[in-house]
Amino acid sequence: MSKIVFEAVNAEKVVEGFPILKNINLQIRAGEVIAIVGANGSGKNSLLNLIGAIYDQTSGVVNRYAKKIGYVPMNLPDSIEFKVEEYLSLVGRMSGRAIKTLVKDIHHYADIFKITPDLVSTLSSCSKCTKHKVCIIQVLLNNPKILLLDEPFSFIEKEFQFELFHQLLSIKGDKTIVFTVSEELVFDKHVDKIINVKNGEIVSIQETQLNH
Template sequence: MIVNLKSVSKVSNGYPVLQQINLKISKGEAIAIIGHNGSGKSSLLKLIAGIYEPTNGNVERRRVKIGYVPEHFPEGVRFTIEEYLLLIGKISGKQPSELRKKISDYADIFSISSYLQTPLRRCSKGTKQKVGIIQSLLQEPSLLLLDEPITGLDQASQQELVKILRSFKRDKTIVFSAHESVLVDEIADRMIEIEKGRIIADCAVEKQEEKRIIKALIANKQSLKALEGAESVVWEDDKTAIFSVKASQSDQLLQALLQRHCSILQVTERR
């Protein structure tokens, strides 16, 4: 256990934003926090991060390095992107030469290399979002907290973030809020739903087994009658069939098709 919230409530400007929250977060978990706008997702992340302290209740935190990505990047920052990232990295104790290499690598990944000398206040929301993600990654945190991290990101950057978070899951703890299903489906092992400042659901995320789509040129339609393993078959034309099969059974299906003298045209993966 690295964070433990016990009967926590938070009042902001006289309004209860969180009420009677009991939540334990253990090392290695990947947790999605979902809920409507205003439900309390951001406030819960800030409590976990230590940005907020509870009005009532108790929060226990282990001494771990925390990386935090806010939903909205601070306005009016006068630094250029590179200056800002260098400053954040130095605060974390990194050497300038190491930092410049990491900044360059992440800038390439998120396609902002040409903006490194641009003042942050002139950047778009999407670019600021990328900078917010990069500054958290530069800290190499044990606990990574992300508030709506893919909002404003282009599709390519979303995919890159998913890849990075997948690699983080090996030895780090990830907690994020999200409206979109892509991060929940790809990253989360556990899902917490917030409504009106209360946790109304806390459950494991059921993972659907990945499927493969196999496109093949069929030598003899009659030979497919005894074929097993495919969930569905769609005929593209008289000789070309498209099979949907569970990933665990795809090798068996491929072998059966080859034994029937079929030609494999394409194999792709999908959820």
């Protein structure tokens, strides 16, 4: 059995006197693909923030065993005028990457996510789907062990949602992938666990056929 990379025991998060997460009991193992499902305001994004150490628990126990956690927000700012490859090279160098391996990885991920022709385009001129893929690649360049994605399919045209999902699966390797998603869109046959969240609590954790 793969090792635990995150665990929470009776964790709670309180903001300005209001509990936004309650009674969180959860284990995440290396290599799992996990969907956190819930309606708007259910607490699914708050749970993602707890996993990613953006939130610290107010009470209870939380342990994070992965050394690198990468967080992908919903979108990039629209005003970035760098060309896509220039932008990715810049952020990669800022994190200490050597230029030779950095360029190789940029082109590798651009091929996987099918944005190679967009590398010479300015980021501001790209579609929302391409911008989101650039944001994912930006995080992957730091080689995180846990990849967290905040509503990665929300602003992508429906016909490209499954394409993006399968592209994410192709880079899984030894990474753990956790993403939030609305109740209307769940890739239940392709994830290891579905965590259903309501009113700041985990109401169920469903292990799919991948775990059997």
